[in-house]
Amino acid sequence: MLKVNNIDVFYGAIHALHDVSIEVNQGEIVTLIGANGAGKSTTLRTVSGLLTPKKGEVTFEGQNIAGLAPHKIVSLGLSQVPEGRRVFANMSVLENLELGAYLRNDKAGIEQDMQDVFKKFPRLLERKEQLSGTLSGGEQQMLAMGRALMSRPKLLLLDEPSMGLAPLLVKEIFNIIQEINQSGTTVLLVEQNAHMALSIAHRAYVLETGKIALAGSAKELANSEEVRKAYLGG
Structure with a gap:
């Protein structure tokens, strides 16, 4: 479904990604793990069109999307939940959700999806008229999703969904990510909590200083001595 082929990405003079290649097949949860600053978020931002690679290509369902405007990429069926949630603080929960559907005009479908979101996140239904900026961190994460x-x-694409959340909420968010995947959405997950990420992913890549250091099934990586030492605390 998604192929990232040998991309190099720069921030000004800083070479952030070196020859990175990953792929995500339909129906999978694939996770990128690695230390802070390893290039995980940069990879997601390149896939979603916020950054353009200097070299290499990004293909989604066979179409090269590197350099396409982000809203065009959304219209092809690729959506990102940004790090730090980025909800529109001065708008209500409902208005934030409506903005998520801004490229669509199928009223009945939008209404159906709104109900599905409220089923997945009952707390958002309770707070639908509330300003998003007044929600807790966990509620804002649910709203961003x-x-x-x-x-x-x-x-x-999910960028650090567990950041800053209490352990109980992290569990809840991860259960919902699995539910979203089981109902037919493919997921590419960037996550600092390597243990949680590997527990729900099918496959994983380890990024180190802008390069892919390891790749394999989530199970293999969770059992790898190297990964355990570096990311799983033991």
Whole structure:
């Protein structure tokens, strides 16, 4: 479904990604793990069109999307939940969700998806008239995920969904990611909590200083001595 082929990405003079290649097949949860600054978020931002690679290509369902405008990429069925949630603080929960569907005009479908989001995240239904800026961190994460789902993505990119959340909420968010995947959405997940990420992913890549250091099934990587030492605390 998604192929990232030998991309190099720069921030000004800083060479952030070196020859990175990953792929995501339909129906999978694939996770990118690695230390802070390893290039995980940069990879996602390149896939979603916020950054353009200097070299290499990004193909989604066979189409080269490197350099395409982000909203065009969303219209192809690829949606990102950004790091730090980025909800529109001065707008209500409902308005944030409606914005997620801004490229669509199928009223009945939008209404159906809105109900599905409220089923997945009952707390958002309780707070639908509330300003998003007044929600807790966990609720904002749910809203950011719900907003991305409103574009009806085929592939959902999640950037650090557990950041800053209490352990109980992390568990809840990860259960929902699995549910989203089981209902037919493919997921590419960037996550600092390597243990949780590997527990739900099918496959994983380890990024180190902008390069792919390891790749394999999530099970293999969870059992790898190297990964255990570096990311799983033991």
